[in-house]
Amino acid sequence: MSSMEEVDLKQANILAAGANKKSVRIVNGLGSMMGSKSMVNVDFEKDSNMDYLLERDQQEKMKYSNRKHISEQPWTLNNWHKHINWLNMILTVVIPSIGWYFSLSGKVPLKLGTAVFAVFYYALGGASITAGYHRLWAHRSYSARWPLRLFFAIFGSASVEGSIKWWGHSHRIHHRYTDTTRDPYDARQGLWFSHMGWMLLKPNPKYRARADIEDLANDWIVRFQHRHYILMMAFTAFVLPTLACGYLFNDYLGGFIYAGIIKVFCIQQATFCINSLAHYLGDQPFDDKRTPRDNWITALVTFGEGYHNFHHEFPTDYRNAIKWYQYDPTKMIIYCCSLVGLSYDLKKFSQNAIQQALVQQQQKKLDKQRTKLNWGPPLTDLPVWDKQEYLNQCEGRKGLVVISGIVHDVSGYLTEHPGGETLLKAALGKDATKAFNGGVYRHSNAAHNVLATMRVAVVKEGEQQAIRFAARRGEVYSAKKAQ
């Protein structure tokens, strides 16, 4: 187009990766814990830019040009330990296993007070992830004042899911690249992969992706949490519940095991379910092009994040559930915070856009059902008889009736006819158009459908009438035959 410029795709992709601007230096290897760091590396140096990144990517490419990355090598007795991301293994498998060992062996009995505290603390940590990490920071679906942000940053750490910065970055990549190799939790690779596998194994750097998180880097709370993540995590996840249960119920060990380790395990598993189950189990009322699904079971354990089909379609809506009977307490928390001014600018997609998605998806399902049914042969597939031919055919063949320019063979339907055999018999060999269309009885849609399955020919002199008749039923007449 003359001087109408196209959007420069490379430039736009650099923007989308957030690689255009000088990034604030936040380097902290362990802050990207659980981060499959080599896959989504958010910690590039100050003054870094896309060129720098490309250069680094290039270096890595070179490195693996003559040998395969570990993720591309088969598992052997010699290299199996290299496949594994041991940090994540420790945080999500080893530590929880120790917790469960002490719990199940009965070595640390569960006291009622500790149990109640653990559930309460689970809710604090969980809601900080859903309302804070996810809907606030990853999706900017609303804005929040600093006290609320600080609260989410502190208690979000207690869930041991990495820093806000790392989490938000991975999550944005997940939304942008859903169901592709660049999707960190690519659901197409199976339930186990999307649940924990992606995190326990070292990923292939070939599929590295980046997202713009400038807004996160500009938030001092996010920066603070990322820098001091290890400390904050250790304290809020394990130390604080230990001290609290010790002080309140004189149950230090119980606090550590139940309100600490087991609670972390539960929150982690619930969150992992959003990447696995919520892409696997449930309905797709808004779009079935990709894997996300609505599912009240996952919603139940994740404070409402289970309406994942809605969420992927309308990611910046502060709600995940829109029906009153759906369980989305996170939405309620955000809404209540807005009443006291802690949150504001709550974003919603228009009801119009939501309804449109529902309508389109239902249409898709309906179209699919429709193709499975027998709607009778299209007019263009039928032979064309002139009237004489019809009369000749009637000689040899009983059961022919013309209705609206189409010849039908009703011989198999005589005893089935709800209006009786007599009437149908009296119409054989004749034109029953008027009788069928109200002269005797105004037949239902169902009758029209049954009729269409009995078509055998079009009457030449009645072809236009036949086309109009079929069109009223929604049939499109392709002009092929009409010449």
Added chain:
Amino acid sequence: MSSMEEVDLKQANILAAGANKKSVRIVNGLGSMMGSKSMVNVDFEKDSNMDYLLERDQQEKMKYSNRKHISEQPWTLNNWHKHINWLNMILTVVIPSIGWYFSLSGKVPLKLGTAVFAVFYYALGGASITAGYHRLWAHRSYSARWPLRLFFAIFGSASVEGSIKWWGHSHRIHHRYTDTTRDPYDARQGLWFSHMGWMLLKPNPKYRARADIEDLANDWIVRFQHRHYILMMAFTAFVLPTLACGYLFNDYLGGFIYAGIIKVFCIQQATFCINSLAHYLGDQPFDDKRTPRDNWITALVTFGEGYHNFHHEFPTDYRNAIKWYQYDPTKMIIYCCSLVGLSYDLKKFSQNAIQQALVQQQQKKLDKQRTKLNWGPPLTDLPVWDKQEYLNQCEGRKGLVVISGIVHDVSGYLTEHPGGETLLKAALGKDATKAFNGGVYRHSNAAHNVLATMRVAVVKEGEQQAIRFAARRGEVYSAKKAQ
């Protein structure tokens, strides 16, 4: 059409009214009890034919040519009693009132044995109406051997709903003329009219209709029951339960009141509900052109007849409910009888035809929803700009973006964009077709819908592209604008 004969409508209607053949003489005034006899007169003389009927209709017409029929006269203190069909009033209102009086006043206490018998006997009478009167005789949805037919004829009488012959005749008229003045229980005249009003008032002979019931007249059991209806009814409805409860529980009076009168009242009311509630309350999954509705409440009290939307669409299907979780014991009775050979030739509409109705009705609802939503202006309503015009407009107006040959004003969407403000801003004044369609991000249906609402113009040089783009969304481009 040359020598292709049309069905003679008058002749066909005579056939449909069953007035062509010599009718067996069955005259019994009280056999058509509850029959609004003057409306649906099935008792014409032997050797009668349509001419005879037409003559009688003519006579009646003459009779009311200079004076109005009572149903057309206003109610006054002098004529109110003439409006009322006293026989029906006695059978459905007066007798039940007496029963309730004795029951509610405590004069006749309800014994457990009698209560159990009443419920059991209710089921006998009710099932005889639904499986016998309705699905067997009125609809011929299956065939039955004489022992079963006799059983239905005997216990059907106990429900005090008239003879099979009269009942079947009215019912066929109801199906053929649903929601018209000829429909005896015309639902358009309100809940009360279709419930009992039609039967308690004298109907207008102007709207008399007839149906072919030759098959009923040919059944000796139907003839026998019609002839001896009064006796059979009195015995089965009142005498038998009185004797039974007297003999079994020494509760003659309780048997008469509860297993007799109250039971009859309950069955009558349940049946009336099919004419009233089942045309008023519930869903219309198969067709909403007429009033019948699916409703599990009416199904519950009528042994499954409440799936009335299905039933009117597929009247000769021996089932009323097709889903496993729907309550249709009548269907089960008929099916079980077929296992022991008492019934046979059970008719079903094809699953194909049933699915088609569901699909078409859902399509109708969807189309209705669709018209309520904002899909953005159609291309033909937009001004056409050439590229220069677009660039000129961009000077004065921020927020214009071209995508697929269509100019959009996204100024109100910048902060809403889930992909971020930066990216969208970078596309202003440019052609973002590729970026929007996968170059940066492959946008969802939802995004396409939001986009369409922001249309402001079509780019002249991109008109074909715009048409293709819109067509992929299902928009039909009317060639109006294209000249």
